[in-house]
Amino acid sequence: MMVGITGTPGTGKTSVAAELERRGHRVVHLTDTVRPYIIEEDRCRQTLVVDIDRWAAEFEPLDGIVEGHLAHYLPCDRVVVLRCRPDVLRQRLAPRSYPSEKIRENVEAEALDVILVEALEEHPGEHIFEVDTTALSVGECADLIEQFIRGELPSSYGSIDWTDYLDLNV
Numbered sequence: 001m002m003v004g005i006t007g008t009p010g011t012g013k014t015s016v017a018a019e020l021e022r023r024g025h026r027v028v029h030l031t032d033t034v035r036p037y038i039i040e041e042d043r044c045r046q047t048l049v050v051d052i053d054r055w056a057a058e059f060e061p062l063d064g065i066v067e068g069h070l071a072h073y074l075p076c077d078r079v080v081v082l083r084c085r086p087d088v089l090r091q092r093l094a095p096r097s098y099p100s101e102k103i104r105e106n107v108e109a110e111a112l113d114v115i116l117v118e119a120l121e122e123h124p125g126e127h128i129f130e131v132d133t134t135a136l137s138v139g140e141c142a143d144l145i146e147q148f149i150r151g152e153l154p155s156s157y158g159s160i161d162w163t164d165y166l167d168l169n170v
């Protein structure tokens, strides 16, 4: 089974993937796989533009966890969407050397459920599991993900509403 862990930058993908790897899961970090598919580098926004269609088409499915904010574009059997309340996300992103515009864009995307909507465009809802990491430890997030993978927890998504936090970006 290939399980994607996706989410806005700062929601905790790298941290929870490291914990799942420590627990014995095979983990592939997708940033390590996109380099041959980079179309351009947007230096101002410190963003790489990737040919997602070609990358996803050529990706060899695997039994394990694929971690990265493009994971939901892969033919995953299950997709975990990590979430974080926008004000807390802003704090998590603050130590990064991101331009303020990039932080604003990410916080806004999180408030608008952008990654969840993208995931739902690619996968049936019953394969999707949203985890609100705001008040959970990395270990608690990993516990929930393992329970979902084992089929002990049903899919769940759509209960988060962070539109009230959109004005944080003003």
Ligand SMILES: Nc1ncnc2c1ncn2[C@@H]1O[C@H](COP(=O)(O)OP(=O)(O)O)[C@@H](O)[C@H]1O
Pocket: 007, 008, 009, 010, 011, 012, 013, 014, 015, 016, 092, 133, 134, 136, 137, 138, 141
């Ligand atoms: N569940 C969590 N609770 C509190 N802080 C977290 C949690 N997950 C990640 N963090 C912290 O948030 C920041 C971003 O986490 P990271 O794993 O790098 O996110 P991503 O890979 O999605 O960009 C890091 O400082 C990390 O320690």
